[in-house]
Amino acid sequence: SQKIEQNSEALNxxxxxxxxxxxxxxxxxxxxxxxYRQDPGRGPVFLLLIRENEKExxxxxxxxxxxxxxxxxxxxxTASQPADSATYLCALGAxxxxxxxxGPGTRLSVLP
Amino acid sequence: SxxxxxxxxxxxxxxxxxxxxxxxxxxxxxxxxxxxRQAAGRGLQLLFYSVGIGQISSxxxxxxxxxxxxxxxxxxxxxxxxxxxxxxxLCAWSVEEPQHFGDGTRLSIL
Numbered sequence: 001s002q003k004i005e006q007n008s009e010a011l012n013x014x015x016x017x018x019x020x021x022x023x024x025x026x027x028x029x030x031x032x033x034x035x036y037r038q039d040p041g042r043g044p045v046f047l048l049l050i051r052e053n054e055k056e057x058x059x060x061x062x063x064x065x066x067x068x069x070x071x072x073x074x075x076x077x078t079a080s081q082p083a084d085s086a087t088y089l090c091a092l093g094a095x096x097x098x099x100x101x102x103g104p105g106t107r108l109s110v111l112p
Numbered sequence: 113s114x115x116x117x118x119x120x121x122x123x124x125x126x127x128x129x130x131x132x133x134x135x136x137x138x139x140x141x142x143x144x145x146x147x148x149r150q151a152a153g154r155g156l157q158l159l160f161y162s163v164g165i166g167q168i169s170s171x172x173x174x175x176x177x178x179x180x181x182x183x184x185x186x187x188x189x190x191x192x193x194x195x196x197x198x199x200x201x202l203c204a205w206s207v208e209e210p211q212h213f214g215d216g217t218r219l220s221i222l
Contacts, residue, residue, distance in 0.1 A: 004155070034210050043118075043202050043213030044156070089155065093209055100211060102148075104155040 002028045004103035006090060012109045013080055021075040021106045023090035028101065030092035033066055033073050038087045038105065047088075048075075080110045114139035118203045118214030126222050131176075131190040133217050135203030138184065143205040145186040147178055150200040150216075162186060195221050 007022035023033070032051045036044035050057045050066045050073070057064045063076040077084050087105040115138045125131060137143055144163055148156040158171045160178035168178050175194050179187045186203055198221045204211040 032209065036210075041216070041218070043204070043215050046210040046212065049210055091156075091211075100158070100209075102156040 002026070002092075002101055004028075004090065004092060004101055006088075006103040006106045008106055009104070010107040010109065012111060015080060015082060015110055015112050017080055019077040019080045019084070019108055019110070021088050021090075021108065023073040023075070023103055025071050025092055025101075025103075028071075028092055029068075030094060032093050033064075034091045034093065034100070035062075035064055035073075035075050036089040036091060038089060044089055077108075082110045082112050084108065085110050114205070114212065116203060116205055116212060116214040118217060120217060121215065122218045122220075124220045124222060125193050127195055128192050131188070131193050131197070131219070133188040133201055133203075133219075135186040135188075135214060136184055137186075137205045140184070140205065140207060142183060143207055145180060146204040146206070146211065147176075147186065147188050148202040148204065150202060152200075156202065160188070193221050197221055 004025045013019050032049055034049045035047045037047055038044040048057055048059055048064045050064045052068055061078045065074045087107045089105045090103045092101045118135045146161045147159040149159055150156050160168055160170055162168050162180045165180055176190050200216050200218055202216045203214045
């Protein structure tokens with residue numbers, strides 16, 4: 001069955017450092033991969049989408065890579081700030097059907 | 113711009129009572145609509161999705177049902193709630209990708 005893993009349930013880093021979150025998947029051939037941010041008690045907010053034929057995507061301090069051979073995506077936040085503290089979810093999507101499969105999330109805490 | 117409204121924000125219901133959660137989308141036409149449930153510390157589990165009025169696909173067998181009476185309205189229902197129905201329910205819409213989520217309903221079953 002399809003499985004998505006995110007490297008750790010929680011990650012603590014110091015302010016100003018680069019946070020790196022990992023998303024690994026098995027038994028799936030996604031057409032694209034998405035990253036969302038979720039704050040406590042709120043719905044997820046879309047951050048970035050990267051397609052299977054793209055290796056890297058950037059948006060301000062965010063960078064996503066996608067390696068379909070390793071079946072892995074890395075999500076980087078550079079110059080991290082306490083305001084970046086949240087749970088980050090990866091989600092896989094296919095060109096057929098309407099299903100998106102979400103990972104369990106990584107709770108990031110950026111310490112001042 | 114598009115917005116999504118979900119209500120109520122929190123709900124406490126006794127076991128065996130009925131449920132109706134409503135979700136409406138503004139600013140877009142013919143969106144795909146989704147209901148998810150998120151257990152504490154867990155990922156999102158897709159419950160239902162709809163590609164049009166009256167068209168509902170169910171992802172997991174359960175005590176819940178969904179309906180789409182209008183293009184931008186999606187309703188999650190149950191005739192008799194179980195303790196296991198507790199959780200955080202999220203509605204989302206998309207036109208292709210990505211998905212855009214409401215702020216959810218926290219449902220507690222007593």
